[in-house]
Amino acid sequence: MLDEQLVIGEYKxxxxxxxxxxxxxxxxxxxxxxxxxxxELTTVAMRRADAxxxxxxxxxxxxxDIRLLPNTAGCRSAAEAVLTARLARxxxxxxxxxxxxxxxxxxxxxxxxxxxxxxEQLVADGFTVLAYTNDDPVLxxxxxxxxxxxxxxxxxxIGTGLGIRNPHNIxxxxxxxxxxIVLDAGxxxxxxxxxxxxxxxxxxxxxxxxxxxxxxxxxxxxMRSAVLAGRLARGAGRISQRFWAQAxxxxx
Amino acid sequence: MxxxxxxxxxxxxxxxxxxxxxxxxxxTLGTGQRGVAVALDGQVVRRGEWSEVxxxxxxxxxxxTAVQGG
Numbered sequence: 001m002l003d004e005q006l007v008i009g010e011y012k013x014x015x016x017x018x019x020x021x022x023x024x025x026x027x028x029x030x031x032x033x034x035x036x037x038x039x040e041l042t043t044v045a046m047r048r049a050d051a052x053x054x055x056x057x058x059x060x061x062x063x064x065d066i067r068l069l070p071n072t073a074g075c076r077s078a079a080e081a082v083l084t085a086r087l088a089r090x091x092x093x094x095x096x097x098x099x100x101x102x103x104x105x106x107x108x109x110x111x112x113x114x115x116x117x118x119x120e121q122l123v124a125d126g127f128t129v130l131a132y133t134n135d136d137p138v139l140x141x142x143x144x145x146x147x148x149x150x151x152x153x154x155x156x157x158i159g160t161g162l163g164i165r166n167p168h169n170i171x172x173x174x175x176x177x178x179x180x181i182v183l184d185a186g187x188x189x190x191x192x193x194x195x196x197x198x199x200x201x202x203x204x205x206x207x208x209x210x211x212x213x214x215x216x217x218x219x220x221x222x223m224r225s226a227v228l229a230g231r232l233a234r235g236a237g238r239i240s241q242r243f244w245a246q247a248x249x250x251x252x
Numbered sequence: 253m254x255x256x257x258x259x260x261x262x263x264x265x266x267x268x269x270x271x272x273x274x275x276x277x278x279x280t281l282g283t284g285q286r287g288v289a290v291a292l293d294g295q296v297v298r299r300g301e302w303s304e305v306x307x308x309x310x311x312x313x314x315x316x317t318a319v320q321g322g
Binding site for chain 2: 020023024030049057058068083084088089090
């Protein structure tokens with residue numbers, strides 16, 4: 001089961017941990033964290049270019065042979081997200097796009113209507129769409145029906161580290177999904193990532209939990225192990241929960 | 253001196269010689285070509301067309317690149 005690759009559209013990945021590059025103190029710290037995480041797919045944001053403002057993140061990811069997942073972070077409408085995705089495809093020569101349309105700055109929660117609208121347009125335009133969404137089982141199905149290659153429900157709002165606030169909804173989403181489900185946002189520590197996998201998610205996407213940890217490299221390593229452990233446990237089939245004790249030693 | 257056209261680049265008004273192409277603008281700005289994309293009035297200009305598309309006066313240009321994020 002561990003050998004099974006994650007398949008998103010036409011892309012196959014051995015690692016089930018997708019890392020976001022936001023929040024790292026500098027590129028050296030980011031590089032060590034990315035290597036420790038074992039990730040094969042990493043997000044970048046699209047921003048206005050200026051002459052001196054080359055961040056070097058592209059060169060780093062190319063050197064590490066990590067596939068790029070551009071996002072539409074910062075977009076507030078379907079129209080903005082579609083244009084940003086098209087620019088990302090042109091700039092980075094990839095049809096992969098992490099679609100995110102934020103409703104407002106305080107919560108950064110996904111706007112469900114704009115997200116679905118943008119997803120339909122981007123799928124029609126040939127993109128491999130990974131859609132960031134609320135932990136809404138109905139919307140998750142609608143995004144899948146719209147042709148998204150992966151659906152990415154949040155555990156909690158971006159950057160909060162609050163973990164998975166509604167595990168049952170995540171299980172509901174997983175139970176009906178025909179495309180990979182990636183738990184995206186809200187992860188605070190390794191146990192959150194393990195739980196996501198135990199609930200049946202196919203992968204985990206996180207950034208802040210690693211990049212803003214006191215020791216990003218060590219936390220990246222923890223997340224890598226957590227994703228593997230959670231997936232193993234899911235495959236192993238956990239025991240059912242009981243109210244009363246059940247002796248694990250034989251009666252004398 | 254060649255006539256100038258005023259265009260909006262990433263929100264700032266700039267002047268370029270009349271007839272400047274997208275490729276010419278990128279060279280003047282020093283943005284480089286690798287890893288960037290250009291939208292002209294809300295439409296993506298394909299990389300292969302950069303040396304042909306002339307920037308019209310009053311155009312609104314967005315030049316984007318990838319940065320750490322997400």
